[in-house]
Amino acid sequence: MRYTLKNGKTINIPDAEIKSNAEVLGLTKEEAIEVWLEDNDYEVNEEQVALDAEASKVKLNLGAKADTAKPKTPRERTVKVSDEKKELFETILTNLDRTEGVSRENVKVLKENKLIQVQIGEKIFKIDVIEQRPPKK
Secondary structure (H helix, E strand, O other): OEEEOOOOOEEEOOHHHHHHHHHHHOOOHHHHHHHHHHHOOOOOOHHHHHHHHHHHHOOOOOOOOOOOOOOOOOOOOOOOOOHHHHHHHHHHHHHHHHOOOOOHHHEEEEEOOOEEEEEEOOEEEEEEOOOOOOOOO
């Protein structure tokens, strides 16, 4: 349907939209045309402008967290080291002292019961002692 605006401009309004607006909203053909013009910004509806202005004042923070969130206290990390692992670590450390070309100054314990660094000549080696958990049943 062709419709001429007050300023003389002619626009094409889809007949299907006018018909569906009239049926769904229970409007006359003229009212459905007016609704279409207002929805597509050809005319201004003061009531709609007032509602838009009121709605724009409301600020929504989607995904925002509550202001009263309690700060989390980090738990102490407890490292459980078995006696077997301690014994193996000490055995490796003492046997490195006996190794040819390795002096005690070239052996460093980076992490107790975990990581040893050995320097032989220009090369540096790291020995990592890892105890695996038993498989879950």
